[in-house]
Amino acid sequence: MEIKQYTIQELCELTGYTRRTIRYYIQEGLIPPPAGRGRGGFYNDSHVGKLLQIKALQERGFNLATIAGLIKKEELNTGDNIREIWIKYEVVPGMEISVSRDLEDIHKRKIDDIIKVARLLLKESSNDEQ
Numbered sequence: 755m756e757i758k759q760y761t762i763q764e765l766c767e768l769t770g771y772t773r774r775t776i777r778y779y780i781q782e783g784l785i786p787p788p789a790g791r792g793r794g795g796f797y798n799d800s801h802v803g804k805l806l807q808i809k810a811l812q813e814r815g816f817n818l819a820t821i822a823g824l825i826k827k828e829e830l831n832t833g834d835n836i837r838e839i840w841i842k843y844e845v846v847p848g849m850e851i852s853v854s855r856d857l858e859d860i861h862k863r864k865i866d867d868i869i870k871v872a873r874l875l876l877k878e879s880s881n882d883e884q
Contacts, residue, residue, distance in 0.1 A: 759796040762788070769805040776805070784808060784822055814841060845872045 762773050771779075779785045785804045788795035804825075811821045843865065844850045851872075853865055 757798050759789075759798060760802070761796065765797045765801060765805070768802050769809065771805055771809070779805070779808065782818070782822065784818070784825060843869055845869055846876055849876075 760768065762776060765771075765776060766773055769776075776785070780787050785801055785808075788797050788801070790796055808821055808825075811824070812818075816824075841853050842850050843853065849872075851865075851869070853861075857865075
């Protein structure tokens, strides 16, 4: 099976990151350097996957230091890898639900619907009590 190779420009287009950001992530150890040197360097699907993983974590509010720590843990196979992350959603102040990252990725709309229904039920019950 042939490994797909990407230039830095193609990597930028696939991930939405700039060249500067990708180079910074390499410098910080968030992603490995490209194979080859200089303009002959190329990236592969593992680079694409890692960058998309970083982007997903950033969208969930994780900062780069936390993401770097998660990546290091994942690389060390400590058992505390990124798949064990739980995402918290606030239903109302003082009440939240926690969802496994894997489920959150798959069922985002359903989770949003559950939160809406829970808020409606809580609103109705507070109206009934008054």
